[in-house]
Amino acid sequence: MDDGTRNALRGRRLLIVEDDYMVALELVRSLEEQGVEVLGPVGSVEDALALVEQEGARMDGAVLDINLRNKRVYPVAEALAARGVPFIFATGYDALVIPEAYAHVPRCEKPLDKALLARVLARVH
Amino acid sequence: MSNRSAFSTDPKPAREKELFEILVESSTDFAIFTVAPDGTATSWNISAERVFGYAEGEIVGSSADVIYTPEDRAAGVHEAERVEAGRTGRAEDERWHRRKDGTRFWASGVMMPLRSPGEGFVKIVRDRTEHHRAEEALREREERFRLLATSVPQLVFRTAPDGGRSWASPQWIDFTGLGPEESLGHGWLEAIHPDERMATLERWGEAVETGEYYLEHRVRRARDGEYRWHQTRARPVDPAQGAASEWVGTMTDIHELRGLQDRQEVLVAELQHRTRNLLAVVQSITSQTIRKAASLEEFQTEFEGRLRALGRVQGLLARLDHHGIDLHMLLEAELRAHGDGALESGKISVDGPPVALPAISAQALGLALHELATNAVKYGALGQGTGRLSVRWNIERGGAEPVVSLEWRESGVTLPGAGLPMRKGYGSELIERALPYQLRARTSLEFGPDGVRCAIAVPVGLNGAGPGHG
Numbered sequence: 035m036d037d038g039t040r041n042a043l044r045g046r047r048l049l050i051v052e053d054d055y056m057v058a059l060e061l062v063r064s065l066e067e068q069g070v071e072v073l074g075p076v077g078s079v080e081d082a083l084a085l086v087e088q089e090g091a092r093m094d095g096a097v098l099d100i101n102l103r104n105k106r107v108y109p110v111a112e113a114l115a116a117r118g119v120p121f122i123f124a125t126g127y128d129a130l131v132i133p134e135a136y137a138h139v140p141r142c143e144k145p146l147d148k149a150l151l152a153r154v155l156a157r158v159h
Numbered sequence: 160m161s162n163r164s165a166f167s168t169d170p171k172p173a174r175e176k177e178l179f180e181i182l183v184e185s186s187t188d189f190a191i192f193t194v195a196p197d198g199t200a201t202s203w204n205i206s207a208e209r210v211f212g213y214a215e216g217e218i219v220g221s222s223a224d225v226i227y228t229p230e231d232r233a234a235g236v237h238e239a240e241r242v243e244a245g246r247t248g249r250a251e252d253e254r255w256h257r258r259k260d261g262t263r264f265w266a267s268g269v270m271m272p273l274r275s276p277g278e279g280f281v282k283i284v285r286d287r288t289e290h291h292r293a294e295e296a297l298r299e300r301e302e303r304f305r306l307l308a309t310s311v312p313q314l315v316f317r318t319a320p321d322g323g324r325s326w327a328s329p330q331w332i333d334f335t336g337l338g339p340e341e342s343l344g345h346g347w348l349e350a351i352h353p354d355e356r357m358a359t360l361e362r363w364g365e366a367v368e369t370g371e372y373y374l375e376h377r378v379r380r381a382r383d384g385e386y387r388w389h390q391t392r393a394r395p396v397d398p399a400q401g402a403a404s405e406w407v408g409t410m411t412d413i414h415e416l417r418g419l420q421d422r423q424e425v426l427v428a429e430l431q432h433r434t435r436n437l438l439a440v441v442q443s444i445t446s447q448t449i450r451k452a453a454s455l456e457e458f459q460t461e462f463e464g465r466l467r468a469l470g471r472v473q474g475l476l477a478r479l480d481h482h483g484i485d486l487h488m489l490l491e492a493e494l495r496a497h498g499d500g501a502l503e504s505g506k507i508s509v510d511g512p513p514v515a516l517p518a519i520s521a522q523a524l525g526l527a528l529h530e531l532a533t534n535a536v537k538y539g540a541l542g543q544g545t546g547r548l549s550v551r552w553n554i555e556r557g558g559a560e561p562v563v564s565l566e567w568r569e570s571g572v573t574l575p576g577a578g579l580p581m582r583k584g585y586g587s588e589l590i591e592r593a594l595p596y597q598l599r600a601r602t603s604l605e606f607g608p609d610g611v612r613c614a615i616a617v618p619v620g621l622n623g624a625g626p627g628h629g
Binding site for chain 1: 431432433434435436438439440441443444446447519523589592593594596597
């Protein structure tokens with residue numbers, strides 16, 4: 035990871051939505067190493083919506099897992115989009131099953147390449 | 160002069176008679192003969208001889224009624240015909256006739272009175288056997304088609320190449336509730352799903368070019384109003400005629416088949432998702448095992464143990480998909496993998512009602528049980544001669560959803576003291592943090608004076624037993 039990317043994420047407030055604790059833990063650790071202020075992690079649509087409601091537009095971005103205990107994360111995506119907060123998907127789902135409305139959203143495949151994820155995050159504003 | 164005079168005084172009758180005779184004699188397709196009012200033949204042309212087999216000489220002067228079949232004669236058909244011809248000026252019939260040799264043939268005939276009824280009648284008969292046979296054959300083919308078209312499960316139709324229908328089978332009428340008249344022309348489109356009517360009609364343009372109509376679209380079932388997927392095919396009856404031909408088509412209900420295809424696509428997508436998530440879990444286990452291992456050897460032992468535990472849960476998941484995993488089976492699989500015969504030794508007691516764990520919960524719980532069992536083998540009840548392990552659970556139904564409350568309790572153990580690896584290890588992180596986070600479980604992990612005590616209360620049911628997570 036180059037310094038440009040490292041600095042690009044420094045100080046950003048990013049919401050992490052991921053329902054597997056260990057996977058979330060690794061993601062948080064990796065982002066915190068890059069100076070990210072992590073909001074969450076949260077593992078359910080309800081908790082994520084509550085956090086978005088609370089933080090509002092003070093978030094700089096979000097990393098969203100798509101399937102949260104068999105519920106889809108799209109209501110969270112909608113709430114973020116309504117507030118102008120950019121987000122990316124981190125998911126095991128193929129692009130084919132992602133609804134048309136979110137086809138343009140950057141997607142990182144699981145298992146995650148954390149360096150790639152950081153670069154993708156650095157690009158979205 | 161006399162000739163000329165005869166010509167001028169009575170030219171027309173003589174000429175007409177001559178023309179009539181020429182016509183009658185040269186008419187090879189039509190048997191023409193005259194009969195007296197009682198049916199006696201008075202003239203017989205060459206075609207009549209060919210058609211009926213009687214020579215002019217043998218029939219003139221006898222009854223011409225021999226050309227009717229005995230049945231028709233018994234029924235008085237011959238007389239009725241003369242009566243009608245006399246009364247209305249024309250009697251037509253289409254029936255079987257009889258030749259001199261007794262063979263029968265199909266013929267159409269017309270009988271008209273000569274100038275005055277007293278003079279008798281002229282009858283013109285045309286052999287129509289070939290035509291009749293062709294008509295019969297056509298009728299038979301039609302009948303066979305109808306029989307086939309009305310007995311197959313498909314909805315059958317006949318149509319012009321523009322999709323305008325001329326016939327719909329009773330199955331179509333039953334299925335769609337549209338009457339035969341309503342279905343004619345383009346009326347049948349009423350039963351097609353509104354979203355697909357345009358495509359259904361447009362496809363006929365392509366069909367004329369390719370010589371085949373093919374489309375999958377939804378057809379409304381009258382019984383319950385459900386639009387069901389059908390596969391519609393049609394081909395021209397006579398391809399040689401090309402676009403002008405009549406077309407026959409079938410509509411086959413493929414609703415269930417399409418449902419299965421859709422479900423299969425969903426399953427493939429889920430499998431992809433599940434596999435990738437499993438790899439993500441392996442990835443996180445790898446990172447955390449590395450972080451907590453003091454040596455490569457320790458990493459290898461712990462990592463392989465966790466991979467095997469993950470493998471066991473996957474094995475159970477594959478076997479019991481959609482029904483959930485039985486807690487008893489999950490627990491036994493873990494204890495058997497670690498216990499080295501301990502399950503049968505009397506050191507372990509397991510007791511609880513049947514519980515089907517959702518797949519979501521089974522994986523995390525399986526990994527937690529693995530950590531407990533590994534710890535018990537190394538430092539606890541399964542590694543020490545005096546040790547005992549009791550695992551009990553029950554289902555609490557008081558709340559919004561059922562909760563499985565499990566207690567893992569070791570006794571008769573001398574713990575090694577403050578250096579117990581599990582206290583700060585992957586296992587305690589999993590039990591104390593991961594289970595509450597991802598399963599909304601309430602957990603506690605204590606290292607008591609005579610062994611480990613772990614309580615795990617997991618809500619089950621509301622999340623369903625759906626496959627995978629993450």
